Amino acid sequence: MNGDILDIRGLGKKYPGVEALKEVSLTIRGDSVHCVVGENGAGKSTFIKILTRAEERTGGTILFKGREFRPRSIREAMNLGISTLFQELNVVDQLTVEQNLLLGREDTLLGVIRRPDRNRRLYQILKDFAPDIPLHRRVGELSFAEKQVIEIVKAVAAEASLLIMDEPTAALSQKEAGRLFELIRGLKQQHITVIYISHILDDIFAIGDYVTVFRDGAIIGTARVADIDRPALIRMMIGKTVAEGYVPRKVDRQEVGLEVEGLCTAKLREVSFRLHRGEILGFYGLRGAGKSEIAQALYGLDKILAGSIRLGGRPVRFAIPRDGLRRGVSLVPEERLAEGLILKLPLRPNVSISNPGKISRLGVVNGRRERAAVERYVRELSIKVTGIEQRAGTLSGGNQQKVVIAKCLNADATVLLMDEPSRGIDVGAKEEIHGLIRDLAAQGAGVIIFSSEYQEILNLCDRILLVADGRIIKELSNSEASAEELLHAVTQTKRLKP
């Protein structure tokens, strides 16, 4: 469509204690990819939720294709031509892939019959985008990334004239993100407009036409992507530049914290490595390579078929995570919201639960100590909250992630496992988290970072192990490693597979 597809005037949203959107005005040009960026808690998801009527606005007007737009439900917004991929996954674990894809499609609006050719299109998109996901598989058995792929397919296949995506590539590998970008370029040709939210700034430069920066519920500015570079965009986002890069560290290779020998699970084949005290070790590989499986096995969440794990020289086998915690191993899981948070509870117990001994004596909790400990993490990780009694479920996506990280840091572990630690976290906060990880290591903890983001691995890790196909295929020191090297090594192995 030529001209503006969306004209938003004075859009506002107040939650108790927070003005999440402050009279936001924005126009979106038809046939463009319009990116939205900003710090965690800036108001991006709220903006989307109001556009699609997942939440009610407090004020303002929206014109969609020149007409006043006031849907009463997400379904109605969808029928009017706006399809949305929300930041939180909305798949139903109990249903199969196919059932999830068709969910909600049977319905009709005002008696208009559903079009079978639309379903055909759905299958085609799935086949092109993710040929390796079987239709009959129960979604609960899929990985986080595969679930995200299903949501993408569903949103794209809806054939809306405006497609909104809130962090679609968070869990995707480089290659899959590339496929998504191709898909989006194709949509543009078919006159579909896309609003795209992401913390991965490379995404914006790969597919964006325009970029709008949110800060504290307001719009800081909009630029053409062609006219702006990465440092300028970061400055707009957080008001300062950040130093991204590896800080060389001295690691004493004498003391071994964790020693893993010939570890085998259903997915892993003879994984062996050593983690020294004070070391930050990185596991890099594409999605599905087996990184999360290594984290899970070390933490006692997966059945170990063979091999041994030694912690501080003593053999261990973790049957349940509490075993790990008691022995000083802590995990930041990949699926944080499902595995790491109690959404109904305030932030305070969500953090302090990981280390009851720290805040209680003889079983009695010292409230003051507890509050002080939690407030320290709120400050250090710049968690955006009205206070430590705010319910975890009402925090922005990135801030929920930070709470899980705070919880794991609070455990005072000697071995810290972090699966995709900065997924969904803004550039500024990411550097702060990296700083905290470096501090922990400097105090003697061993840290393992599992990441499919090569930049994060290169910025943070002293030593890097490359993972493909459930095994370690190569070891590099930070000085030997480069982005090309990492990508080359892990994709090479993929290609060798039949």
Ligand SMILES: Nc1ncnc2c1ncn2[C@@H]1O[C@H](COP(=O)(O)OP(=O)(O)OP(=O)(O)O)[C@@H](O)[C@H]1O
């Ligand atoms: N249901 C709610 N109740 C109270 N406050 C809320 C609720 N939902 C969101 N907020 C607040 O609104 C603000 C904006 O949140 P929003 O989710 O829009 O941020 P975001 O820009 O999407 O951040 P992220 O990058 O972390 O996803 C935050 O301060 C958040 O705590």
Ligand SMILES: [Mg+2]
């Ligand atoms: Mg969000």
